[in-house]
Amino acid sequence: MSRFNRSACAGVIALVFLAGVAIQCTPSQPASRRGGAAVQSDVALAAQKTYVAPGDLDTYYMFASGGHSGQVYVYGIPSMRHLASIPVFTPYPATGYGFDDDSKKMLGDLTWGDVHHPALSETKGDYDGRWLFINEMNGRIARIDLRDFKTKQILGPVPNLHGNHASSFVTPNTEYAMMATRFSRPVPQRPVGVDKYATEYKGIIAGVKIDPKSGEMSLAWQILMPPFDYDLGDAGKLASDGWMFFSSYNSERAIGKLEVTASQRDQDYIAAVDWRAAEKAIAEGKGDTIAGVKVLDPQKVPGIVYLMPCGKSPHGVDVSPDGKWIIGSGKLQGVTTAFNFEKMQTAIRNKDFQGEEDGIPVLKYASIKDAEVQVGLGPLHTQFGPDGWAYTSLFVDSAIAKWKLGTWEVVDKAPMSYSIGHLSAAEGDTVSPDGNYLVGLNKLSHGRHLSVGPSQPESSQLLDITEEKMKLLYDAFTEPEPHYAQIIKADKIKTIEVYPKEENKHPLAIWDIKDAGVSRNGKKVTVKMIVVRSTFTPTAFEVQAGDEVTVAITNIEQTTDELHGFGLLDYNINLVIDPGETKTVTFTAKKGGVFAYYCTNFCSALHQEMQGYMIVK
Ligand code: K7E
Numbered sequence: 248m249s250r251f252n253r254s255a256c257a258g259v260i261a262l263v264f265l266a267g268v269a270i271q272c273t274p275s276q277p278a279s280r281r282g283g284a285a286v287q288s289d290v291a292l293a294a295q296k297t298y299v300a301p302g303d304l305d306t307y308y309m310f311a312s313g314g315h316s317g318q319v320y321v322y323g324i325p326s327m328r329h330l331a332s333i334p335v336f337t338p339y340p341a342t343g344y345g346f347d348d349d350s351k352k353m354l355g356d357l358t359w360g361d362v363h364h365p366a367l368s369e370t371k372g373d374y375d376g377r378w379l380f381i382n383e384m385n386g387r388i389a390r391i392d393l394r395d396f397k398t399k400q401i402l403g404p405v406p407n408l409h410g411n412h413a414s415s416f417v418t419p420n421t422e423y424a425m426m427a428t429r430f431s432r433p434v435p436q437r438p439v440g441v442d443k444y445a446t447e448y449k450g451i452i453a454g455v456k457i458d459p460k461s462g463e464m465s466l467a468w469q470i471l472m473p474p475f476d477y478d479l480g481d482a483g484k485l486a487s488d489g490w491m492f493f494s495s496y497n498s499e500r501a502i503g504k505l506e507v508t509a510s511q512r513d514q515d516y517i518a519a520v521d522w523r524a525a526e527k528a529i530a531e532g533k534g535d536t537i538a539g540v541k542v543l544d545p546q547k548v549p550g551i552v553y554l555m556p557c558g559k560s561p562h563g564v565d566v567s568p569d570g571k572w573i574i575g576s577g578k579l580q581g582v583t584t585a586f587n588f589e590k591m592q593t594a595i596r597n598k599d600f601q602g603e604e605d606g607i608p609v610l611k612y613a614s615i616k617d618a619e620v621q622v623g624l625g626p627l628h629t630q631f632g633p634d635g636w637a638y639t640s641l642f643v644d645s646a647i648a649k650w651k652l653g654t655w656e657v658v659d660k661a662p663m664s665y666s667i668g669h670l671s672a673a674e675g676d677t678v679s680p681d682g683n684y685l686v687g688l689n690k691l692s693h694g695r696h697l698s699v700g701p702s703q704p705e706s707s708q709l710l711d712i713t714e715e716k717m718k719l720l721y722d723a724f725t726e727p728e729p730h731y732a733q734i735i736k737a738d739k740i741k742t743i744e745v746y747p748k749e750e751n752k753h754p755l756a757i758w759d760i761k762d763a764g765v766s767r768n769g770k771k772v773t774v775k776m777i778v779v780r781s782t783f784t785p786t787a788f789e790v791q792a793g794d795e796v797t798v799a800i801t802n803i804e805q806t807t808d809e810l811h812g813f814g815l816l817d818y819n820i821n822l823v824i825d826p827g828e829t830k831t832v833t834f835t836a837k838k839g840g841v842f843a844y845y846c847t848n849f850c851s852a853l854h855q856e857m858q859g860y861m862i863v864k
């Protein structure tokens with residue numbers, strides 16, 4: 248509460264300050280351009296609402312996909328300040344990620360990844376602030392621990408599934424994160440010409456089981472699907488708990504220029520997966536083992552998946568907070584469809600089918616739809632607020648439409664600059680969305696920021712959605728490419744300040760300077776090192792050319808933010824060790840001579856003195 252009061256006071260100061268600026272600006276900014284007094288007061292109000300005073304903190308975290316940077320970016324809302332970059336699928340020298348033995352091993356041979364959809368862990372359909380999952384196109388999924396904002400596990404590349412786009416959506420109690428194929432290919436993988444695409448290529452939907460205590464992910468099962476391009480997904484909740492929905496395009500099973508060949512039919516599909524039935528089938532021993540994975544074929548195991556016809560080339564598919572409706576549409580349509588989960592169940596019971604695809608029943612569109620909502624052109628994704636409010640991004644119209652579940656009435660539209668893709672609402676994928684804030688994640692932002700050359704800085708726009716009309720508050724730079732983001736209440740995340748000494752179980756950890764030093768076993772050399780303000784112990788060590796050297800560094804600090812780096816020149820090594828942490832790096836001392844190591848992370852007034860030498864004889 249006091250935080251809010253302080254913010255409000257600071258906001259008033261900002262307002263006064265801004266009014267001053269506005270007056271000074273008047274001569275160079277004609278009133279016609281600024282729209283006069285009304286606009287100025289709107290601007291001042293928007294500034295007040297996004298102003299987080301020095302010393303004050305944001306009320307939400309936003310976790311945004313970093314696209315093919317392979318990272319996740321963390322923002323504060325409402326300030327839209329960039330708080331942190333979390334490296335996931337790519338090395339990042341700033342945190343030493345991808346340089347020490349453990350993270351290097353986790354990355355494997357792939358040093359890039361294209362991340363799309365972050366998914367916060369949930370308990371009873373609400374974000375619980377424990378983990379963040381994120382998918383990647385090379386068939387992988389990662390878990391970030393929200394205690395320390397670090398990547399702890401990368402699962403994959405998983406077999407059979409290629410181009411993991413429709414991922415990493417979690418179920419309401421984080422039983423599963425999901426994966427699905429964007430680029431169908433032969434299953435099992437083998438060289439088959441594209442002329443056999445329609446029959447020999449297959450899609451895969453996969454369930455990744457998550458350990459409720461540790462968050463450890465393991466591949467549980469896969470479902471063999473027709474060769475469509477699976478695009479996005481969302482888990483059923485409350486009324487539809489136990490189901491998972493995936494949009495797909497290219498029901499034509501076409502190849503070549505998909506923009507033409509995959510747009511022949513008027514409708515594509517949303518695949519509805521009964522994941523509990525899949526789980527049960529696996530438990531009963533059904534499924535064939537392909538490339539070491541249990542794969543369920545819907546021809547042999549009926550009842551685990553159904554297809555819902557949907558406008559052609561759908562993108563997003565989103566389940567309403569109460570789980571009663573599934574929202575999806577063709578991405579070039581002017582309407583979005585609200586499918587009724589109850590009607591879908593009735594249609595399944597009554598075998599109200601209009602056909603089948605590779606043995607999977609296709610439900611009748613007319614039997615399962617409740618409404619076609621007139622949202623506007625190019626509906627992509629829908630997010631939710633409290634009281635049945637829904638917000639749909641419109642790529643073609645470059646706007647957001649606000650509408651109501653149940654009455655299907657569109658009540659407001661907010662223009663976006665420009666060409667919005669995903670959008671993200673505060674706690675927007677939960678059973679109890681907050682409202683308050685909505686962020687439009689724009690795809691093509693031109694002229695919203697100072698020019699930096701041919702690549703225009705991306706812009707995400709923060710909207711106030713507390714009132715009937717949506718109000719634009721702020722244009723923030725977001726690192727490309729923010730495909731999707733999730734916004735969680737800040738007080739749900741409990742971070743640690745240091746790694747407690749008692750919890751450090753690393754076999755090479757040492758806490759006493761007298762234990763530091765070099766030991767040799769044949770050609771293997773282990774250097775146990777301690778870092779603490781502002782010295783490396785040892786400050787020098789010798790090895791023989793050709794030795795396999797492991798440097799194990801323990802940061803014995805127990806003070807928050809006392810990180811130390813270990814940059815070893817000419818050897819392409821830079822670790823960052825947090826307080827209480829032990830990290831190792833193993834390399835062959837190929838180059839002879841003298842090589843300095845130094846602390847790369849500012850730690851004290853004597854940070855510059857924190858250095859040492861490796862001598863390779
Ligand atoms: Cu860019 Cu979800 Cu991969 Cu939509 S995705 S806009």
Ligand code: CUA
Nearest residue numbers: 846848850854
């Ligand atoms: Cu240790 Cu800088």
